[in-house]
Amino acid sequence: MTPIRIGVIGGSGLYDMDALENKHWTRVDTPWGAPSDDILTGTLAGVAMVFLPRHGRGHVHDPATVPYRANIDALKRLGVTDVISVSACGSFRDTMAPGDFVIVDQFIDRTVARDTSFFGTGCVAHVSLAHPACARLGAACHAAALDAGITVHDGGTYLAMEGPQFSTMAESKMYREQWGADVIGMTNMPEAKLAREAELCYASVAMVTDYDSWHPDHGAVEITDILRLMQSNADKARALLTRLPALLGAARAPCPHGCDRALDHALMTAPDKRDPAVLARLDAVAGRVLG
Ligand SMILES: CSC[C@H]1O[C@H](OP(=O)(O)O)[C@H](O)[C@@H]1O
Numbered sequence: 464m465t466p467i468r469i470g471v472i473g474g475s476g477l478y479d480m481d482a483l484e485n486k487h488w489t490r491v492d493t494p495w496g497a498p499s500d501d502i503l504t505g506t507l508a509g510v511a512m513v514f515l516p517r518h519g520r521g522h523v524h525d526p527a528t529v530p531y532r533a534n535i536d537a538l539k540r541l542g543v544t545d546v547i548s549v550s551a552c553g554s555f556r557d558t559m560a561p562g563d564f565v566i567v568d569q570f571i572d573r574t575v576a577r578d579t580s581f582f583g584t585g586c587v588a589h590v591s592l593a594h595p596a597c598a599r600l601g602a603a604c605h606a607a608a609l610d611a612g613i614t615v616h617d618g619g620t621y622l623a624m625e626g627p628q629f630s631t632m633a634e635s636k637m638y639r640e641q642w643g644a645d646v647i648g649m650t651n652m653p654e655a656k657l658a659r660e661a662e663l664c665y666a667s668v669a670m671v672t673d674y675d676s677w678h679p680d681h682g683a684v685e686i687t688d689i690l691r692l693m694q695s696n697a698d699k700a701r702a703l704l705t706r707l708p709a710l711l712g713a714a715r716a717p718c719p720h721g722c723d724r725a726l727d728h729a730l731m732t733a734p735d736k737r738d739p740a741v742l743a744r745l746d747a748v749a750g751r752v753l754g
């Protein structure tokens with residue numbers, strides 16, 4: 464068993480975590496630049512927890528310019544073992560209504576202009592992403608949501624779009640009817656990919672704010688609809704998060720799905736061909752396998 468440290472990435476509407484005890488905002492520097500903001504460190508019910516507002520306090524970063532690599536590196540550097548991503552999303556299903564939560568288990572990545580990997584020339588790696596979300600952590604989030612009285616859906620496919628504009632109606636219908644996506648947002652990719660590369664368990668809690676633009680009874684998604692739902696969704700997210708420490712405990716066994724060992728066989732570049740400057744940047748995310 465190893466000590467757990469829960470990392471929460473708060474999306475639109477969730478910029479702080481009042482419930483943390485002994486908390487203070489900490490600046491973390493990374494080889495990938497500065498994270499979205501300082502990181503709030505503290506404890507909750509005796510369990511170590513940190514909180515990072517994805518867009519920064521005051522919502523400074525747009526979905527494309529969120530420094531995803533710095534964020535994940537910083538969480539890893541702080542000893543985080545389990546990342547819970549909390550995000551606003553649109554819904555492609557009548558049954559997934561505004562106010563509902565979805566524990567995402569699959570992603571379709573339609574982002575186009577983001578740094579999607581810590582690795583590259585000088586140290587090439589290929590991690591498996593068939594199961595991009597951690598089922599153990601997702602189950603805990605599901606149980607916490609149920610306990611908090613939230614209407615929650617166990618599993619769903621999240622389509623990550625580039626944004627910042629919302630989808631056209633034709634795109635919305637295609638994602639829903641042809642591609643089988645359940646929800647849509649702009650931020651969970653490359654975040655989930657990077658968490659896997661950093662050997663972090665990652666679960667995504669998607670909070671439905673709207674029906675995107677496919678629904679004949681709801682018309683086009685507007686930011687005003689989203690803002691209307693965001694506050695109550697954020698309150699529910701806080702209720703979910705405060706229940707997690709009791710469910711996860713202060714220590715954890717190795718991940719049964721191997722998230723914490725994702726790099727075991729992933730490195731392709733021969734040791735004598737690896738670029739020392741590239742390796743230096745990987746000290747936190749790949750330190751376990753690079754020694
Ligand atoms: C505020 S509406 C669009 C915006 O909200 C979501 O952000 P996050 O995933 O960080 O909650 C969505 O992905 C867009 O970035």
Ligand SMILES: Nc1ncnc2[nH]cnc12
Nearest residue numbers: 551552553647648649675
């Ligand atoms: N319909 C939508 N599309 C993309 N991102 C969203 N975030 C919240 N609602 C969204």
